Ligand SMILES: Nc1ncnc2c1ncn2[C@@H]1O[C@H](COP(=O)(O)OP(=O)(O)O)[C@@H](O)[C@H]1O
């Protein structure tokens with residue numbers, strides 16, 4: 009009861025402050041919430057941006073592809089590096105070094121390679137999502153108690169069975185945490201990619217509104233994008249809690 | 257050759273970063289079918305190593321191990337089950353699912369293995385805990401689940417590595433009585449490791465005292481008395497003194513080494 013009330017209070021306070029600041033400053037640049045609301049209505053009524061729905065769907069599709077690729081490559085690399093000492097010793101440090109590079113420096117070259125359309129956004133979303141998933145697999149593998157593996161072996165488990173019945177459940181919580189972070193970063197990658205340069209998708213709409221100083225439309229578009237991001241994370245956290253209940 | 261378990265001149269040396277450790281040196285012993293055979297000795301003398309070898313989890317450097325006349329060559333859940341010192345339960349499985357683990361690996365159908373495991377829970381005193389996860393169970397109950405997991409695969413041989421080591425004295429005594437009851441009903445062959453003189457004397461048909469590292473069998477005590485044993489009888493008190501004098505020197509040696 010008190011938590012939602014406190015949350016609502018900070019939101020109201022924030023909106024009031026925003027309104028106050030916007031009214032005393034230049035309302036074209038500092039658009040007040042009272043102007044965003046009608047803009048939001050026009051956006052949802054498909055008046056200001058009739059191609060909102062296809063843009064949203066395109067962005068969603070890019071995210072899905074990027075995330076699916078990040079999961080496949082992340083799990084593959086993570087298990088290869090974590091389960092095979094030689095491969096881990098050879099490539100682990102390279103992975104860590106690459107992870108230390110701020111990912112956005114790769115983006116211009118991704119656009120050169122993949123062009124201005126969906127492919128470069130997918131590539132960037134993939135790149136951002138890939139690392140947390142790989143690292144979660146590596147951390148998860150380190151978490152598996154060697155004693156559990158001995159117990160399984162004593163009862164006759166072969167390597168594949170040990171993997172499925174012992175390793176995966178033992179590391180599940182960490183793994184799902186990494187998958188959640190990976191999703192959040194894939195979403196961010198795709199959207200940032202679109203904003204940095206694209207002809208379609210939510211990022212392109214945001215850029216358009218921003219470029220024409222249609223600030224209230226711009227804020228409305230950002231809000232829609234925000235719903236997408238928060239919604240996907242909420243979904244992931246639901247899955248995470250499920251996994252937690254199961255493992256612990 | 258009627259002995260179920262035969263260990264012949266087995267040695268084991270671990271190579272560690274601080275040099276080699278000789279865990280076992282030329283150990284020979286044999287255990288007959290239906291025996292309750294206890295290994296006792298100072299910690300670090302290689303008891304777990306020896307049990308690991310019998311379970312096929314540790315390979316011997318020299319010598320050979322036979323179970324039922326066949327050389328041990330990896331884990332054999334058809335003949336040997338192990339209860340580990342720290343229960344080693346899978347935290348994501350309920351008590352019942354943990355008991356089912358070995359049957360699941362053997363491909364026993366779901367209904368069947370559930371029935372077998374459920375039937376075991378009664379004598380294990382776990383009937384009310386079937387759906388509980390290990391973290392919800394006390395140490396004694398967890399150890400029972402581990403014993404249940406070993407009993408479920410119904411092997412001729414059960415290896416138990418200090419199964420009650422982490423329990424308080426009272427629980428330990430009760431668990432001892434309970435294990436004795438199970439052993440007498442199932443007639444399995446038990447190889448048991450303990451630090452407790454009382455446990456060794458109350459439960460075993462035979463006690464083997466091991467030396468400090470590198471472990472060897474120092475002396476063997478036959479205990480043909482019937483169960484339950486009157487632990488305060490003159491005979492048992494004398495045996496206890498004999499056993500203690502054998503272990504005392506080795507424990508002192510093991511302590512001096514640290
Ligand atoms: N995997 C291992 N690697 C290195 N040393 C080990 C290993 N397992 C046991 N040891 C060493 O071997 C000796 C015997 O160990 P163990 O068989 O566990 O003795 P116990 O069960 O009698 O306490 C100890 O000194 C122990 O530190």
Ligand SMILES: [Mg+2]
Pocket residue numbers: 303304305341417
């Ligand atoms: Mg031990």
